Amino acid sequence: MTMSKILIRGAQILGGEPQDVLIDGETIEAVGTGLSAEGAEVIEAAGRILLPGLVDLHTHLREPGREDSETVLTGTRAAASGGYTAVFAMANTFPVADTAGVVEQVWRLGKQSGYCDVQPIGAVTVGLEGRKLAELGAMHDSAAGVTVFSDDGKCVDDAVIMRRALEYVKAFGGVVAQHAQEPRLTEGAQMNEGIVSAELGLGGWPAVAEESIIARDVLLAEHVGSRVHICHLSTAGSVEIVRWAKSRGIDVTAEVTPHHLLLTDELVRTYNPVYKVNPPLRTERDVLALREALADGTIDIVATDHAPHPHEDKDCEWAAAAMGMVGLETALSVVQRTMVETGLLDWAGVADRMSFAPARIGRARGHGRPVSAGEPANLTLVDPAYRGVVDPAGFASRSRNTPYEGRELPGRVTHTFLRGRATLVDGKLA
């Protein structure tokens, strides 16, 4: 698509009444009914849902260091395929994104990719080692303009380091995103600790290892008057703690992954490491609590924790396998299945949890904006009636470690627009 004007005709914006949206250049020029198609390429969008471009606050792009799993280019292509216009790239690369140099490199690679905006996340501590604060201010002041800091993959378990980080980033409006995992309680942990782990003889990963850190961190955030973000909440107990913290006025936000909204630890009975993930798949009770919390706003956003791994790291025995799942290209479908089809969220709710709220938490400028005239044309067009079986061979991601292979999921992103430019057209990367 080379024309600068595009008319999306008859789409249901956030699931509302059909309307036309006219894009001119990088911005939305008009929204209304019966808009003139003159000089514009027309996309007939009857029956489709138009959402603000999705924003993922938790993506592993693996570059630099593990380009065998993903690169910024392949990861952003996967993002565009999944309807994302902005992703936050986690810091656990090789080298770790703990200096201005590395975050600027990732940021620049994102610019070059052109498929979606890449906002690097900076490490909280040097080398993710949890001992010494990284130069958070330098990363913020760099061209990458980092506002979200996380040691994701590892927990900032030292209470003093966590307190200092929470305090320090207030100077420039930053936020610390905590990977809540008490390390001593999870030594050798392989899966959720409970009935299934007892039977399978796999090292247990107790819910309390997550919940105790969240409880500590919301109290720390309250004490120092900072905001804190909790990555990938996975237990019913975590939900209760965050709900309590919010009721107390603590500035906490939380995310849930699509896989924790759908899958349970019963799947581990297959010993297939495609289900091995950190935090681990939990129980049905947890899944239902997470859905409810996402619906009522206790959990603010859906974030993919897209974690690509090469085939050999999953084609092995459970204990030897890497943790993580790819998720960018299936996230919206899983949310449709677990939240929309269950009646827990409408499409406006989906727009909030997958675009408005994550953009707000991450301070992503130009993203998570209303679909109205004058706004940047970051848009995602969805065909909710589509039904298809997940086939990882068709993924844009370099990795195939999806837990949904062979599963039927609803919905399909047909078009993605990044500042007026189509990155996805009829389900194909542009």
Next chain:
Amino acid sequence: MMRHLISAADLTRDDAVLILDTAEEMARVGDRPIKKLPTLRGRTICNLFFEDSTRTRISFEAAEKRLSADVINFAAKGSSVSKGESLKDTAQTLEAMGVDAVVIRHSASGAPYRLATSGWIDAPVINAGDGTHQHPTQALLDAFTMRRRLVGRDAGLGQDLAGKRITLVGDILHSRVARSNVDLLHTLGAEVTLVAPPTLVPVGVETWPCEISYDLDSVLPKSDAVMMLRVQRERMNAAFFPTEREYSRRYGLDGDRMAKMPEHAVVMHPGPMVRGMEITAEVADSDRCTVVEQVANGVSIRMAVLYLLLGGSEPAPTTPARTEESK
């Protein structure tokens, strides 16, 4: 009969009784001057041991050789595995060499299941112990030993362990022997009680078909067999219990405690024993202790399993009546 033996939980009562009965026949072979059957002649079995276990490996090897199979022993140490080769590549390499069955021991729970179900190889897989998951031939040889002692060698044929009260004591959390025994003994109709300090009982145990007790003394008088599990000394460093001595005092089996058991009751141990820790020398060396029998029975059980998984179409080893059944 199934194609693989991965978990004791996969066995039906009839499967298990058939294995025990077949093992009795195999045991008779062990009583002969020439302890060998031609059943698996020309078949190649690989003992794929990723974890050190001399006794289990030797037991399988003895069983395989008595059935006339060709045996390949593969130990992970000093092999390509230590150079980073994957389980998949190792297994495929072995199969390419024409292995008819794989006996696998692995430190990772689920490794035999992966080997059997991932499409990497076609050969039958026999689990010789995986991580803290399962050790089905151990459970079978334990059940065999119990049936002989508590029901009778001949009287036991065709019988299960209905109503027998079996107590397992020790590190349940890390024990594949405990998991396999709970599954199999329940299938065979026994009533199982697990005794351990609460730290060594897994969270999630509530769905297991057994009772849990923290008090050994109250369970002993109600036990027909008491199986002591090995407690590794390194558990102490992970704060599962304060000291070896405290563990021994509360959960060890000594002569005084053994006296609380009914007269017919036996003491079992899967070995290797840590004398002075979970069991005193006095108990280990007593007539009521079946440790040495268990080792002998292990060979018979493994012969039976290999015979049933691999040699089903061959003539059965001994009595004509059972030959018909085994077909």
